[in-house]
Amino acid sequence: MELIDIMLKRRSVRKFKNIEVPEEKLKNILNAALLAPTSRNRNPCSFYVIKNKDILKKLSKAKKAGAAFLAEADCAVAVFADSEKADTWIEDSSIALTYMMLSAEEQGIGNCWCQLHMRFSEDGNDAEKNARDILSMPDNYRIVGVLGLGIPNEEPNAKTLNDLDLSKIVYFE
Numbered sequence: 001m002e003l004i005d006i007m008l009k010r011r012s013v014r015k016f017k018n019i020e021v022p023e024e025k026l027k028n029i030l031n032a033a034l035l036a037p038t039s040r041n042r043n044p045c046s047f048y049v050i051k052n053k054d055i056l057k058k059l060s061k062a063k064k065a066g067a068a069f070l071a072e073a074d075c076a077v078a079v080f081a082d083s084e085k086a087d088t089w090i091e092d093s094s095i096a097l098t099y100m101m102l103s104a105e106e107q108g109i110g111n112c113w114c115q116l117h118m119r120f121s122e123d124g125n126d127a128e129k130n131a132r133d134i135l136s137m138p139d140n141y142r143i144v145g146v147l148g149l150g151i152p153n154e155e156p157n158a159k160t161l162n163d164l165d166l167s168k169i170v171y172f173e
C-alpha cells in the first residue's frame with residue numbers, strides 16, 4: 001500500500017475483537033517507533049508494551065474521559081520520554097506515536113491515541129502522574145500518550161482526497 005493510501009485509510013479504532021495482535025505485527029509497530037526521528041537525535045523515548053489486562057484497566061481510568069477504550073484493547077504502547085534528556089519530549093513522543101499509528105494501520109491493526117499529558121482523572125489528579133504511578137516511572141519520565149492496539153471490531157470510513165480542506169494550505173509566492 002502507498003503511504004498516502006495508509007494515511008487515507010487510517011482512522012481511530014476504539015472497538016477491538018478479543019484476539020491477540022500477532023507478535024510479528026507488534027514488533028513492526030515497535031520498530032516504527034524506534035525509526036521515528038528525534039530532535040538532535042537524542043532519542044529520549046522508551047516504549048512500554050502493556051499486555052497485562054489489569055494494567056490496561058488501570059490506565060483506562062487514568063483520565064476522566066477518552067481512555068475507556070484502553071480496557072478493551074489487546075495491548076497498548078505507552079511512550080515515556082526522559083524530559084531531562086530532551087526538551088523536545090512532546091514532539092519526539094508525538095512523532096513516535098504517529099509512526100506507530102501508520103505502521104499499525106498498514107498491517108490492519110486497529111489503534112487509537114490516548115492523550116494523558118495535560119489531562120486529569122475523575123478525582124482531579126494529573127493523568128500523567130497517574131500513568132507514572134501505575135507503571136512505576138520516575139518523575140522525569142513524561143508521557144504524551146498511550147497507543148491502544150487490537151484487531152479492529154469497527155471500520156470507520158476511510159477518507160478520500162476530496163475530503164481534504166485545501167483552504168488550510170497557503171502559498172507565499
Ligand SMILES: Cc1cc2nc3c(=O)[nH]c(=O)nc-3n(C[C@H](O)[C@H](O)[C@H](O)COP(=O)(O)O)c2cc1C
Nearest residue numbers: 010011012014065066067069112113114115116156
Ligand atoms: C494528540 C491526540 C490525542 C488524542 N487523544 C485521544 C484520547 O484521549 N481518546 C480518544 O478516544 N481519542 C484520542 N485521539 C483520537 C482523535 O480523537 C482522532 O484522531 C480524531 O477525532 C480524528 O479521527 P480519526 O483518527 O478517526 O481520523 C487523539 C488524537 C490525537 C492526535
